[in-house]
Amino acid sequence: MQSSHLHKFSKDPIPARAGIGLKAQHYREILETPPDLGWFEVHPENYMGAGGPPHRYLEAIRRNYPLSMHGVGLSLGSAGPLDKDHLKSLKDLTDRYQPGLVSEHLSWSHGQEVFMNDLLPLFYTEESLSVVVDHVSEVQDFLGCQILIENPSTYLTLKDNEMSETEFLIEAAKRSGCGLLLDINNVYVCARNHGFDPMAYVSEIPGDLVGEIHLAGHQVFDIQGTELRIDDHGSAVCEDVWHLHAHALSLIGTKPMLIEWDTDVPELSVLMSEAVKADRIAVASEESKPSVKVS
Amino acid sequence: MFDPSTGADVASWIEDDGLLEDRLNVYRNNVFYSLTGSLSDLYQVITKLVGEEFFRAAASEFVRISPPKTGRILEYGADFPGFLSAFEPAKPLPYLADVARLEWAWHQAYHGQDSKPLSPEKLQSFPPERMAEISFKLHPTSRFVQSEFPVDQIWSANQDDAEDKNVDLGHGGAFLQVIRPELDVEVRQLSEGAFTFLMACENGLMLGEAYEVAVSREAQLDLTKMLSDFLLGGTFIEATINGK
Known part of the structure; x- marks a missing residue:
């Protein structure tokens, strides 16, 4: 147990292939029979304890795989200051595990002294843009690395939006130097909920800003027809x-692709077959590209 | 927003297509489902004792009145045992809050600081005549739970791998230490004297003083055997006399 801090990791880049979200119920299986997988992603909030089995398992798994950290707790869009303790905990983790990618939810919480992640979508206004840019810059400066911000899934439309979601995200990336985490499922969910063309949304995102892709499942409900x-x-x-x-992928090129599955988590083999599917699509996309002509 | 009664101002920000309340509820439900789910993962025995439906209802009420103050989810839920003790529908199960205290202690021990136990050699290095002056530092994962109910039995009987599912509520109270000296969290049943001794050590009393307090609660307390058990069990991580 005492030796756990002695292992120094180097920052392995996340390969442009599929990874899966690391779940506690799969720790042992992954260590006993390491799957053929590009990388793992964790929510850093689950590792903000001082010690114990989560760190021991993560340390052991990190020795065999590149790791990405996807935070859900910084509340980048909230008008008040960032939670410095949270930021410090995050830095302790990025220093210790040297993740190849660090990303964060684009959420806000409007309650005073109440943390209510994801209670409403962010306003896409110049005012909230400057909040996000300041917070992203602060996080990047503090962690000493670039972060990615993710397009959310939304269920309602705010009246006072001054720009589209893609304009907002691209501008935030340009001003802060952050990258984007393109959640394909979220694009699709929003497109269906709000009646826009998901293909058009994706075509508006510059490929070089995208550092990672998320893929997940969603549910369909019928609300009064x-x-x-x-x-x-x-x-x-x-x-x-x-x-x-x-x-x-045909538009932005192959990227690290994460299979996210956080509720009713299935057997590891189910996640692996989703990862294999994502990889197959990536390979097919590469092969269908016109070959570069040397003149 | 979080409390439906404060939703009016929020509603004015949103395009209303006639489904505004349903759309807001998606957000509310997502937040509640995720937080009550985290609480249920933490309070697994409570969930088993009261059933999923009751638990979600109790946890939702808890989330409503004690929402998380930070995004560090591992720290959320410390006040849930206290909430349960005052939660009217849970009154028929008077031991519930103490079982919840045990589960919170388990959670803290699980995520607590790893630390190397005190070696017996260190203890033997002190001159025997100064033993009474020794101050012990307890393992950082150590937590104490005292109850008038046999909450350790209730807890054990509701583990997935439990062999004995029987609980004798008339068995009496429990003096428990929760600790994780290595990888596994242990729930240890202590005698009242041993429990009092460790609590006294934690409060900064020296061995001699702590033993006096403990023996006033349990006249038969065997100091040598107790210390030997604590050493074997990794209860202490440091022993000093005058800070050395």
């Missing part, structure tokens, strides 16, 4: 989302 799709990370990626994924 209106279809509402809700992102729940609790099932397999649906065919339409795979289709959109293939389209996105």
